[in-house]
Amino acid sequence: MTTDTDFAAALQHKIDFKTKPLGSLGRIEDLATVMATVQGTLSPRMDGCELTIFAADHGIAAEGVSKFPQEVTRQMVLNYLAGGAGANAFARAVGARMKVVDAGIAGEPFGLEGLIERRIGAGTKSFLHEPAMSAEDCARALEEGRKLGAESPADAVAYGEMGIANTASAAALGHKLTGVGLDILVGRGTGLDDDGLTHKRQVLERAAARTGDLGPQEALAQYGGFEIAMMAGAMIGAAEAKKVIIVDGFIATSAALAAARIVPATRAAMVFSHRSEEQGHGALLDALGAEPLLRLGLRLGEGTGALLAWPLLKAAGEMLNTMASFDDAGVTGPQ
Ligand SMILES: O=C(O)c1ccc[n+]([C@@H]2O[C@H](COP(=O)([O-])O)[C@@H](O)[C@H]2O)c1
Numbered sequence: 185m186t187t188d189t190d191f192a193a194a195l196q197h198k199i200d201f202k203t204k205p206l207g208s209l210g211r212i213e214d215l216a217t218v219m220a221t222v223q224g225t226l227s228p229r230m231d232g233c234e235l236t237i238f239a240a241d242h243g244i245a246a247e248g249v250s251k252f253p254q255e256v257t258r259q260m261v262l263n264y265l266a267g268g269a270g271a272n273a274f275a276r277a278v279g280a281r282m283k284v285v286d287a288g289i290a291g292e293p294f295g296l297e298g299l300i301e302r303r304i305g306a307g308t309k310s311f312l313h314e315p316a317m318s319a320e321d322c323a324r325a326l327e328e329g330r331k332l333g334a335e336s337p338a339d340a341v342a343y344g345e346m347g348i349a350n351t352a353s354a355a356a357l358g359h360k361l362t363g364v365g366l367d368i369l370v371g372r373g374t375g376l377d378d379d380g381l382t383h384k385r386q387v388l389e390r391a392a393a394r395t396g397d398l399g400p401q402e403a404l405a406q407y408g409g410f411e412i413a414m415m416a417g418a419m420i421g422a423a424e425a426k427k428v429i430i431v432d433g434f435i436a437t438s439a440a441l442a443a444a445r446i447v448p449a450t451r452a453a454m455v456f457s458h459r460s461e462e463q464g465h466g467a468l469l470d471a472l473g474a475e476p477l478l479r480l481g482l483r484l485g486e487g488t489g490a491l492l493a494w495p496l497l498k499a500a501g502e503m504l505n506t507m508a509s510f511d512d513a514g515v516t517g518p519q
């Protein structure tokens with residue numbers, strides 16, 4: 185294959201001459217195109233999917249912006265390790281492996297076997313008053329994530345997150361990265377009522393006014409979380425290692441946006457699993473030019489939506505690798 189154009193033409197030819205009317209596998213054809221292009225082969229492997237959940241706490245939780253208390257982050261990590269969370273159930277259902285990373289949960293380290301400890305700190309600072317993390321800690325989180333993304337043995341990597349108040353962080357980060365208004369980006373998260381939503385918007389308006397225009401990594405340090413920064417780094421590392429990245433919901437998409445702004449080539453390795461019920465998700469997807477595969481009313485996070493998209497990728501791989509062409513099968517082509 186001499187040029188990218190030759191490769192794209194050969195790939196399109198392979199897809200078009202499968203035993204089907206032209207274009208009749210719709211978005212599955214798009215997925216096949218992404219995976220072949222990411223791996224640089226007309227016969228990409230799509231054997232294994234690995235979910236990594238990044239967990240961390242957020243200083244902004246102290247401002248009453250979530251329906252749940254901060255200790256739930258720590259408790260849910262124990263739930264993941266025990267196999268009892270939604271992500272565990274879905275990972276079993278679709279045959280994905282699962283890893284959990286402590287990127288910076290409040291309190292002491294767990295010291296538990298089976299948990300990957302990459303703690304940048306014991307939770308971020310409240311970005312209402314000061315940067316969530318220092319520039320150095322942001323760079324460390326990105327680098328730790330990059331290594332994790334690059335070393336995964338899977339063909340497709342799904343990333344999930346757990347962090348009480350991280351929809352506030354994702355909204356503020358998304359606002360600084362895109363300029364979209366907080367009235368659009370701030371949503372109910374884990375289930376705030378109308379008063380809670382109004383309060384969350386007010387807190388975030390004040391927090392956003394603390395800074396002016398920011399570069400992507402500055403915005404990540406000012407308003408991000410350790411799990412968001414580490415996930416952004418993992419996406420950068422996974423793309424460099426030619427893996428397909430399955431992007432989950434609102435918070436994961438804020439990380440994807442940061443990753444694509446920091447290293448633009450990362451965007452081409454991403455597929456977008458679903459459109460979350462969280463209000464601002466559509467605007468972040470639009471900023472990435474992304475059309476998600478599913479719309480199921482999900483708003484859990486943990487990578488649950490990404491896991492549900494994995495069978496679609498696997499099907500796209502089988503289509504490209506094992507479905508017969510008109511020639512193979514002796515089927516008459518279009519008139
Ligand atoms: O993925 C999403 O679109 C999503 C939407 C709303 C909430 N969440 C999850 O809920 C938590 C954040 O909600 P909150 O209200 O505490 O900011 C965090 O652990 C996320 O995984 C996730």
Ligand SMILES: Cc1cc2nc[nH]c2cc1C
Binds near residue numbers: 252256345
């Ligand atoms: C129980 C619970 C589970 C979660 N999983 C991801 N975010 C979550 C938030 C809560 C509150």
